[in-house]
Amino acid sequence: MDTFDILLVEDNEADILITQEILNQGEGLNTLNSLSTAEEAILYLNKRAPFQNVKKPDLILLDLNLPKSNGFAVLVEVKSTPELMDIPVIILTSSSCDYEKEFAMKNHADLYMEKPLDLNRMKRFLKEMEYNKVNKINNI
Structure with missing residues (x-):
């Protein structure tokens, strides 16, 4: 099974640990890359130094x-x-x-979640994302 690559952009260590715990409970194989600033995330996503060799994430979790x-x-x-x-x-x-919610949705955010995170909602979304990725791969 392929891994599901997730980019977490979060500066709070406790929230990073909670997110990791949620992902560890998932059924798929998740890879979590964590960055703490918007500037780092933009460099990462555009594969600019020092992130030239990173893989494009399947999902972004964005604080x-x-x-x-x-x-x-x-x-x-x-x-x-x-x-x-x-x-x-x-x-x-x-x-x-x-x-903030209106701005996020007008700019095409896929989901808006307030902290503390709704663990069940997050798990359902991740499970659906993993399922869709597998189906895309199988349909190629």
Whole structure:
């Protein structure tokens, strides 16, 4: 079985550990790469130094509240770049601000989740993502 490559853009160590725990409970083989800033994520996604040899992620888990530039910069970059726009993006935030949710959805976020994370909802989404990836591979 292929691995399901996930890019987590999160600066809070506790949230990184929680996300890893959720992924460890999944049925698929998940690879989690974690970055703590929007700037790093944009370099990673565009395979710029020092990330020239990374694999394109199958999914991005994106915190909005990041140091310096916020997560919206990453969302806009992903959804406006033809080579990246097919990557699903799940927004993870501790904010319940309606403006942020509206902005995320207008910019084509695939899912918006407030922290603390709804573990069952996250598991269902990941399971569906893994299932769809396997079916795409089998249909080639």
